[in-house]
Amino acid sequence: MIIIAFLDIIKRRLYHKIIIAEYSFDGGLLVKISTILLLILCVSISVVSRLEAGILYTVRVSDGQLRSIDTDTLLLTNIGPIGTGFAFGGLTYAPQIDTLFLLGGRGNNNLFSVNPFTGAATLVGSHGINDLFGLTYDSLNNVLYGTQFSGGSSLYTLDINTGASTLVGNMGRGIGGLAYDSLRDLLIGVQDGAADLFILNRSTAQTTLLFNGTSNNDSGLAYDFEKDLLWNIDYNGILYSYNPNNSYFRTTHLSGLGSHDGLAFFGGVGIIPEPASLALVMLISMGGLVLFRRGFRRDNK
Numbered sequence: 096m097i098i099i100a101f102l103d104i105i106k107r108r109l110y111h112k113i114i115i116a117e118y119s120f121d122g123g124l125l126v127k128i129s130t131i132l133l134l135i136l137c138v139s140i141s142v143v144s145r146l147e148a149g150i151l152y153t154v155r156v157s158d159g160q161l162r163s164i165d166t167d168t169l170l171l172t173n174i175g176p177i178g179t180g181f182a183f184g185g186l187t188y189a190p191q192i193d194t195l196f197l198l199g200g201r202g203n204n205n206l207f208s209v210n211p212f213t214g215a216a217t218l219v220g221s222h223g224i225n226d227l228f229g230l231t232y233d234s235l236n237n238v239l240y241g242t243q244f245s246g247g248s249s250l251y252t253l254d255i256n257t258g259a260s261t262l263v264g265n266m267g268r269g270i271g272g273l274a275y276d277s278l279r280d281l282l283i284g285v286q287d288g289a290a291d292l293f294i295l296n297r298s299t300a301q302t303t304l305l306f307n308g309t310s311n312n313d314s315g316l317a318y319d320f321e322k323d324l325l326w327n328i329d330y331n332g333i334l335y336s337y338n339p340n341n342s343y344f345r346t347t348h349l350s351g352l353g354s355h356d357g358l359a360f361f362g363g364v365g366i367i368p369e370p371a372s373l374a375l376v377m378l379i380s381m382g383g384l385v386l387f388r389r390g391f392r393r394d395n396k
Contacts, residue, residue: 147363149321152188152195152211153328154181156354161214164334166319166326166360169349175214179207183244183313185230185273186357191237192255195359198222198230198241206258211361220258224251227260228313229273230357233297235280240297242284244269244313250300264300268293272316272358274325276339285316285327292325292343306343311335315358330354 148167152174155162159181161174177197184200186209195209197216204223207216226246230253232239239253241260250263250270271287273295282295283305290308295301314329325337327345332352337343 149319149363150361151317151319151326151328152186152209152357152359152361153315153355154184154186154197154357156181156330156356161209161211162355163211166322169334171352174211177207177209177214177216179203179205179216179218181356183226183228183271184357185228185241186315186359187230187232187239187273187317188359188361189232189237189239189255190234190362194255195361196230196232196239196255197357198227200228200356201226201246206253218258219256220254222251222253222258222260224249224260227251228271228356229284229316231273231275231282231316233275233282234277236297238297240273240275240282240295242266242270242273242295244271244287250295250297263297266293266295266300266302268302270295270302272314272327274316274318274358276318276325277320278323279339283316283318283325285311285314287311287313287329290327290345292337306337306345308345313356315356317358317360319360321362326358326360328352328355328358330356 148165151164151166153162154177159177161177163172163174180199180203182201185198188195195211197207197209199205204225205221206219208219209216224243226243227241228244229242239255241251241253243249248266248269250266251260252263253260268286270284272285274283276283282297284293284295286293290311291304292306293302294305312330314327317326319326323339327335332350332354333347334349336346336348
């Protein structure tokens with residue numbers, strides 16, 4: 096987009112220099128402009144298309160440390176302490192507003208935003224619901240959802256500005272981890288202990304069994320739209336994934352991590368040249384050289 100804006104300025108100047116003042120243009124200016132455009136073209140072509148791995152964010156329970164997990168290498172990195180009480184809490188990323196949200200969990204009935212570079216949590220406001228553990232952001236409808244586990248069994252929406260909760264309905268079961276599958280437009284929850292996955296109706300809170308699991312502990316759940324996987328990390332220190340394209344088959348990726356809870360996915364950042372920009376650079380560069388040649392001939396008649 097920056098290249099397009101830059102070229103637009105150059106096109107306007109060329110128009111006034113060449114078209115309006117038809118026979119009084121500066122060939123040297125065209126050489127300079129064409130050279131700049133060709134350099135931009137070369138730099139753009141030299142940029143290699145590359146996608147960074149997605150990142151999972153989670154909280155280590157023992158010290159409240161925000162940690163990241165590279166979804167390609169599965170390397171864990173300590174970021175920093177969240178600085179608030181955290182017991183069985185939730186974590187999610189809202190891409191539309193570029194915010195990482197956190198639920199304090201048991202004994203901390205508050206919603207927080209979290210700095211992904213330092214780990215520091217900032218209070219958004221109180222939701223006032225006991226044992227609100229599951230947290231996710233519906234990126235299609237821009238709605239933040241929370242679910243109760245052992246202290247209740249209800250689904251709530253949360254105000255992203257105040258933390259205030261609004262009851263959707265009773266799910267009939269506790270949901271400890273919550274995720275939004277943006278590819279299939281599904282709100283999915285995991286019933287910790289049994290590790291069963293359920294689809295949650297966003298209007299009534301009714302649940303529909305999606306996958307009959309084996310077992311897990313209190314956990315965080317997040318959907319990875321790049322790999323099309325559901326990731327799950329629990330108090331037993333195990334990182335799992337569920338594959339929607341293979342009947343939600345569960346794979347164990349890491350173990351022995353120590354107790355973790357809450358899970359959020361942040362998509363990788365791509366560096367990809369824009370084809371339209373490259374084509375426009377080439378077109379204008381060629382046009383500039385043609386005009387220069389015509390101008391040179393005209394000046395030497």
